[in-house]
Amino acid sequence: MIQEVRAMTGRTKPAPATKLAKTQFSSGWERIAAAQAAADEARMIAALDEGLPSAADAAADLIDGVRVRWSAPGRAARDETAFRHALATAHRLRTEGKPMKDTLIIDAYERAYKVAQAVGGDGREEAMPPVRDRLTMARRVRGYVVSGKTSASKGQCSTQRQTSAGRKALATMGRRGGKNSAARKWADPEQPIAQAALQPLKKANQKRVLEAQGERLTIAGWFLTTYAEVGAWPTIADAMSEYNVSRPTVKRALKAANITLPRGRRATSN
Structure with a gap:
């Protein structure tokens, strides 16, 4: 019947809709990672198209x-x-x-x-x-x-568009499901995805540790240099004013360098 109606109206059979290739994922996190990669690639290609x-x-x-x-x-x-x-x-x-x-x-x-x-x-x-x-x-x-996977002549993207499951995976990251997924991710800190997320934090912590260590050595060196030049130890208040740091910071620097300042008030000359 459908064929007869098409013959009477002169319409041809519509072309079959292009179906997206379905990819099987071993886990939900793998699906989310694939969706995020596809979204990043789409943003990159959109930026590239501006120069094509x-x-x-x-x-x-x-x-x-x-x-x-x-x-x-x-x-x-x-x-x-x-x-x-x-x-x-x-x-x-x-x-x-x-x-x-x-x-x-x-x-x-x-x-x-x-x-x-x-x-x-x-x-x-x-x-x-x-x-x-x-x-x-x-x-x-x-x-x-x-x-970039773009055509230089047409400026069109040759990558496949995002699948329905991929869009749902990306949407999950912004809702309550994302919180539950994050909880599952950190349930086992040894798994690769958790270790990859910890890498930037480890680098930032290492940088802060090195900066703090350098600051302590600088303050301790200033104490030793001042004592060698003047013949008297500067006070903690002097170091606080010189480096714009707190009193505990100066004390930690002195303790790390094993420097003991004399007790009591500094004698003042009239």
């Missing part, structure tokens, strides 16, 4: 093989033109299976910059970035092309 050729290229003038972009009538956006041309060149090299060498990307950048300067300098002197900045630009462009 897009519909705005149609408004740019194609001059000597370079699409020159304009910031104002008669005034070319030299840096943007050069960077986009270098990015398009890197995409073309990768499509052709050729190595994306720094020299090729930099040459494309310099050529596009000079074309933009020639047709839209608007009285400005050439301000080509230094060699170090151009090398950094080449590495940045190569990283965009290698890391």
